[in-house]
Amino acid sequence: MLRNNIPDQHLIELLKVYYGIDIHTVQLIVGGADMNAFGYKADSESNSYFVKLKYGHHDEINLSIIRLLHDSGVKEIVFPINTLEANLFQQVDHVKIIVYPFIDAPNGFTKNLTEKQWKQLGKILRQIHGTSVPTSIQQRLRKETYSPKWREMVRSFYSQIRFDESDDQITTDFKSFFNQNIDSIHQLVNSSEELSKKIRPDFEKYVLCHSDIHAGNVLVVDEESIYIIDWDEPMFAPKERDLMFIGGGIGNVWNKPHEIDCFYEGYGKTSIDKTILSYYRHERIVEDIAVYGHDLLSHDQNAQSRLESFKHFKSMFDPNDVIEIAFASYFNLLFFRIIQ
Template sequence: MLERPKLADKAIIAKLQSEFELLAPTLEFLPIGNDARAWSFRVETAAGEYFLKLRRGAPKLASLIVPRHLRSCGVNNVVAPIPAISGRLHARLEDFALMLYPYIQGESEWAMALTAAQWREWGAIMRSIHDAPAPAELVQDVPREVFAVKWLEKIERVEEILSRGAYDGEVADAVGKIWRAKSDVIELARSRYLSLGRRMEKKSPDFVLCHADIHTANIIIDDAGALHIVDWDETLLAPKERDLMFFINDGRSVDTTDAFLAGYGHRSVDLLGLAYYKYDWVIQELGDYGERVFLADGLGRDELALAQREFARLFAADDVIDRAHRAYANLLASESEADAIRG
């Protein structure tokens, strides 16, 4: 979030002292991230620096236990939460969960380009995550992918509000105009999302542990050039294409994709899964920004302005909708070629 949570710093500091035994911590609010329910701080102590994440409501258990599990499997590029003195992976403060992490001094991949060698390394890291075992005691607490259902209810609620004109404000007016102007595009994305989801469900692909939100802001390059994966809030069991869709046909150069796949091991990529997840991301973005503008309460001016900008950008050339359409065209071309070979 771009604006501070409604919590006093002294209350947060007291909780860090009592739950994590941090000595004389100081806080610096970090106006970063695109999660309307989360806030970030840098914590400085005499012993070192930490990253503090506050989340409104209950924490997502999988986001805490999966990175700990992956580190126990030797995937040391994963940034995992630091246990409190109670052994729990979070603490409570009023209606917020507090999660403490090591602080990684560096930049996100959003802000700096990776070298070819780093992209190969990144591919190898993703392969190690997808190959990691998922024991039964872990699986029971990790969500499983359910195809073609996410965010649809939110989109329907937004469209019902738009049809009644039951909204006001500059941002809502601007987003409403775009939504109406792009209604055919939105309906096509929803239709393809549903049809591809039915095909995925029928296909019953193998599931692996996925980060599920591995975009450029969640890849941190430290000052020594090492790669780190942060923000496991959306982790789930899903086909590997749930993660690979962020690296394949996602606006990157062919050389970059080739380097990533060389590190990953050139396993076959399911074009059906890739197309499905490209549209899954479109539907998620439509639902998320629609919820923020038309359904959520208490968002500040900066957050609403960000939602408006990001919503408008979805329809830009080579953004997520454009990429989903290209993935769908690639799928159709591949299936047509396969039919020609068989026939």
């Protein structure tokens, strides 16, 4: 659910009070898929900052992970700026404020990684997956349980859409598109459930995962450097939770064979569980359908939020995008089993 962003002047005052930063202008950054967060560029006389407002009360485990990785020598992350009280964030009522140095760089959706950067991304992710996480942090991290939550939510849309009598144009367009693609949606949900039942969780093989490392969360600074951003949802899971994004095609990028080869040249030799990889590629889409569908069927959403959700929803069905690639991974898995 999209929240109302706070007035610019109020945000400027908050940054002065809690961070001691004299900001003269703030500018909302549009385009994020998280409907419970806002990003701003904030400018002072000498520096620019990225200010993230996260709504709701959240465990600051993500910031603990950022600190852990920073202290472990992972340089390709953006470390937050401390508040005046030396904290990594400031909670103001129901809003968490996090301030970072502003990095003026495109993300992987708008700029292709070079071969060197693909290898670098592989090395970084291997380093993250190999990071030793203290028990005190492990206890607070989400752990993969292969929950049916999102599948059940999408299934609830079947009847909800059938009996919805709204004449709202966005809702009408969404229902029409949903029904046009109902066979693919059924296949995604059913295959995800089938794959989840084939997996036997092995907690000893769980590693620290970013869990959302798509192209939009990799900043391409120049021909050499990259940064991994948006550590909102770190978790303990099989490494395939992150590896499914490499070649997964989210946003119709990161879907070329030579990119995958370069990535694994950097990541190093590893054994990949194709069942888990295929599960994640299906389940991630099911989750997106659930989240976007909820936004589009909720009539209390504003039009901007709902149009943005509809755009993201439709794009998943584009050629060589996530759904086509997920189905291919499932077909390849079945074919592999047949020839064994």
